[in-house]
Amino acid sequence: MTEYLVAIGTRKGLFLGRSTDRESWDVERADLGMNSVSAVCIDTRRGQPRLLVGATSGHWGPSVLYSDDLGKTWQEPDRAPISFPEGSGAALAQVWQLQPSRPAEPDVVWAGTEPSALFRSEDGGVTYELVRGLWEHPHRPTWQPGGGGQCLHTVLPHASDPSRVTVAMSTGGVYQTTDSGQSWAPSNGGIVALHRPDPYPEYGQCVHKIATHPGEPDRMFLQNHGGVFRSDDGGGSWSPIGGGLPADFGFPIVAHPRRPGSAFVFPLLGDFDRTPPESRCRVFRTDDAGETWQPLEKGLPQDGFQAAVMRDAMSADNGDPTGLYLGSRSGAVFASGDEGHTWHTVALYLPDVLSIRAAVVG
């Protein structure tokens, strides 16, 4: 019998949900206290999946912990897992992203942090080293913090080329390397920056999230701080695709793991009214790379829903059919086992959800 695990990072701790049908869920709070869990990862590349969390205590600071028994126990090395090196003048404030690399690099895990920086682990996510090529980029002093802080929130290792990695920051925008992190170049052509007098700068965009397809890595989808975009050339250029949505503001964007033309967003009215259109909890799906969008709402609250979904609080699992998951700032978590057509409640009244990942674990 297939077992699914959903890891739900909230403002006050981690919650783990288990299900065999993605309809009925047993949810328990993991033993991570009141840490704010801004990043979760279920690394399925090893025989026993490894859970990774980026957790921040209001008192005791940030760290990365891992579990090799699906959340029963947690480990943290004596050495700080992520630490800015001496002379950098920076201290880790929060881990925003924990991203496994390609299956061919089973011990490589990437981390995005606040302040905006990229770290690389070669021991399965236990300890990390700063990627200096990006940290020393001449643009870095001019990146400005978004509302959540100056964060690097998205890391997309290329599915077939280990020398290529895409990252995204708020603000700063999209940067890419083609030489394994030695050098980085902005890649924001066509992405609007509504907060600047020049709406199409080289960099400085407030990109909220990017998603890509393992099977077609040059096709990318991007949720911007105003606007949804697509690239068909690996991020070289971007075109708006949000015209068919009720609103093109939002935070998460999720690519279908197997269908390169399919993606999912959770629209909000806009920068100054960050609530869902018509107060309805709806995911919108495209199956034609953004030409058209269809609402997915069956099983989701359709009356009086005022909560946003954060950039890492919506994701897909690796099941077949694909499962989708979302968690709201009002602590509601929903799952779909049929690619978004019908949804089931995983939990209600949790602390506000910051991050969510799910996988087949048995």
Add this chain to the structure above:
Amino acid sequence: MRVVVWLPGPLREYVGGAKQLPLDVTDSAVIRDVLDAVGRSHPLLERRIRDELGQIREHVNVFVGTDNIKDLDRLETRLHSGVEITILPAVSGGARHD
């Protein structure tokens, strides 16, 4: 000289459950030296108290006797033999979780 560092409940797991951590430091030691010594013997505990820049975390208070080092010379606060150093979470530390 010997000083004693008293730990709050949430930090005792890093010293085997002990409430206090006795440390031998030089006679000219300041708070920074004590935390350096903590870092050598209990690195996980030390990074709960201060960040990689060596700064006391924003919502952690360190007392020498009954005085907060913020009201003294901060990390350069001098010590004397037998002094009790107390680490306490600030009440403001839950602000991000309200």
